[in-house]
Amino acid sequence: MSTPGAAAPEPSPIDAAREAYEHTRRLLFPFRFERWLALGLVAFLDQCGRGGMGGAMPGGPPGLGWPPSSGSHAGPDLSGLGAWLTAHVALIVTVAAAALAAIVAVLALILWIGSRATFVYVDDVATGRAEVSRPWSAHAERANSYFAWRFGLAAVLFVSMAVMVLLAVLSVVLIGRGEVGGATLGTLLLIALVPAFLLLLVAGGLAAQFLRDFVAPLQIHGRTSCGPAVRVLVGLVRAYPIPFLLYVILKIVFGVLQGMLLVAAACLTLCCILVPVVTQTALQPLFFFERAWSLCLLRQMGYDLLGPEPLPAEPLADADLP
Numbered sequence: 284m285s286t287p288g289a290a291a292p293e294p295s296p297i298d299a300a301r302e303a304y305e306h307t308r309r310l311l312f313p314f315r316f317e318r319w320l321a322l323g324l325v326a327f328l329d330q331c332g333r334g335g336m337g338g339a340m341p342g343g344p345p346g347l348g349w350p351p352s353s354g355s356h357a358g359p360d361l362s363g364l365g366a367w368l369t370a371h372v373a374l375i376v377t378v379a380a381a382a383l384a385a386i387v388a389v390l391a392l393i394l395w396i397g398s399r400a401t402f403v404y405v406d407d408v409a410t411g412r413a414e415v416s417r418p419w420s421a422h423a424e425r426a427n428s429y430f431a432w433r434f435g436l437a438a439v440l441f442v443s444m445a446v447m448v449l450l451a452v453l454s455v456v457l458i459g460r461g462e463v464g465g466a467t468l469g470t471l472l473l474i475a476l477v478p479a480f481l482l483l484l485v486a487g488g489l490a491a492q493f494l495r496d497f498v499a500p501l502q503i504h505g506r507t508s509c510g511p512a513v514r515v516l517v518g519l520v521r522a523y524p525i526p527f528l529l530y531v532i533l534k535i536v537f538g539v540l541q542g543m544l545l546v547a548a549a550c551l552t553l554c555c556i557l558v559p560v561v562t563q564t565a566l567q568p569l570f571f572f573e574r575a576w577s578l579c580l581l582r583q584m585g586y587d588l589l590g591p592e593p594l595p596a597e598p599l600a601d602a603d604l605p
Contacts, residue, residue, distance in 0.1 A: 331393045409500075455469065492534070
């Protein structure tokens, strides 16, 4: 194992990709169905909290005069809306709070499962094993710390987007009033919100990706919580900005190619491959390579996790931390 901080050549994401390819070829072939299935399950769980979620549109409150009365061409009668909301404000607040709490609880559970599985998959890819229960319990403390950071990041993004939505609504209201000063202010605010929203999406996506690709492995290597691992990653990014930038660009290209391959496979299998776990099992070399890529890049920087032995579970003494 290389020593962190030792003099080394400039890390290369391209060389790391070659190493990840060889690591994937060596550990996944010859093909063994039960091994690919176990890794497919872990890879599926690792993706929890990283995809989108659909939503439903609830119906409106009763007694608002919908549909409109016969002969009316002015749309639904909303004259009773204010009175209904006033009369049922306590019920509305209670239902809204309960719904919000339920949504947050479900999302937190999904993020927690994905966080625990992230450490399981790192362990399996690094050691070449296909285990679930041992790494699930061995890395529990670090995975919970990682989950707290992921949940905090999601909360910050949600609040930031909610503020932007409110500002966008305010801008539309100002423009709709027709006053010159207000319309100008609203227009400028809308123009400023567009790049701010895009920047927030990019920053949030990069933060989430770097947490998974680098912080979680650094936690395992240092046997530490998420905070110290984040500080180590910040130092590495400052020391090697170009390799990390190239890694991000190559990961985007890889993601596009992976998506195209998935679409082709879905067409050939009549979408049967899109069934959860089936996707990750059938295309396990892609998921395994993607997970090994950042581990190989970290190894070039002096943080080596790859090896046949299970990754350690007990924390090191403070003097032994990198």
